Amino acid sequence: QPVSNRFDAMNHAERERMFEDLFQRHKAPIQRLCFAWLNGSGEVEDLFQEIMSHVWNALPNFRGEAQIGTWLYRIAVNTALLYRRKWRPAEPLPEVVDQSAGAHQNLEDRERLDALRRAVAVLGDQDRLIVTLLLEGLSYREIAEVTGLTVNYVGVKLSRIKQAIEQRMTEECHGAI
Secondary structure (H helix, E strand, O other), X not given: OOHXXXXXXXXXXXXHHHHHHHHHHHHHHXXXXXXXXXXXXXXXXXXXXXXXHHHHHHHXXXXXXXXXXXXXXXHHHHHHHHXXXXXXXXXXXXXXXXXXXXXXXOHHHHHHHHHHHHHHHOOOHHHHXXXXXXXXXXXXXXXXXXXXXXHHHHHHHHHHHHHHHHHHHHHHHOOOO
């Protein structure tokens, strides 16, 4: 049964239910994507709202040719690209360590997490997006669909990104930065 038939005749109530389901299942990952894309600036919620608005408007056009999660990420990335053009990226990074978890982490773990966060923050937009999608559990194939890259190139990029992060963290630990 083609999935597209289910979406072609979507009425308003079905659209609302589908949107609510998407919102509930993907709210946290999309918010993290916004956070990563804007380096945690105060405009994360604005970008999130803009993404969800675009999802609502695009929902009747979803044909089911891709997984709905991949389709949603593609909208999020496209919206973030447009949003970022009007954004100034030079805001300091906020603290992302969960304070309740911080009580159980030693100082060295927190410092390493902070170093990792700083290393990811200085990556280029596409690299930061790829890392964020990987951390959200997307497969290389799904990352390729979202970013428009080939699966092989996603693997190459991730290898290079890991090397860059490791190098940056090593340099930071040895006081080179």
